[in-house]
Amino acid sequence: MLSIGVLRAHLLAARLAGPVAASREKSLLSYRLFAARDPGVTLGLDPKWAWREQDLLRLMADKCGVSDDPDHVSGPDVIDPERTLSALDAFAERLRAAAADRVPVLFGTGHPHRLLGFYAELADALSAAGCLVLSPAQGRCIDITTRFGVRTYSLDYVRGVALVREPGARRAWSEPGAHTHSPLPVRMALEGLAEAGGPLPELVVGDHGWVCGAGQLGFEAIGLADTNDPALFVGEAEGRVSVAVPLDDGVRSDYYRPLTRYVLNRACLSQ
Structure with a gap:
């Protein structure tokens, strides 16, 4: 069992919490844009x-x-590791309850290069516990507006975790998918489930638009978010996101492995 003290030390050493890569300038810009x-x-x-x-x-x-402090406008942003630990406990409790009730679950990420392994381990554990891990609308095309204009992506799944790929991308771990903040993928996945006659997810797990898009439509959603992603925390404050875990969502993928072990242990899902 990974102790809280060891995990706290890892959060700080890996810069998942404490001073993080997101700059204060970028976070403040996100708050201004969200307000608009x-x-x-x-x-x-x-x-x-x-x-x-x-x-x-x-x-x-x-x-x-x-x-x-609104006058603090530069330098690295900071995440309190105690808040991360508390939110991870709440996140694990939602997974534990989902496993106990064997509910259908949908996983999706807009950060596949970093977080695919984290979610995949959780999906494997819930599947082993008897949950139906959903994978609807695979292969459907989605037009997403990016800073480079509108691009077409396809919805795909790796080990039960939804992501989007550019057309022609190889379906392999070497190309795990594209980075996106869009809620369109989760809307398409849910639309696919509705067209097929269900079942619909009773829990959505992910980040970015996967969490906010699902929460906006009334589905219970939990996920991870950085300091420049205020939407998940607004959703939590307004009661449409059940748990938002504050941490840096862009560090090396292997740095999330201790978090996976901790969450699975807390959720009583370790195999």
């Missing part, structure tokens, strides 16, 4: 409340541990 309802930052969430930039700064200070 920029769809590239709201990630499929339609906020119920009016969120000003200062409201978001206070929220992120509470949820992540970033500085709430």
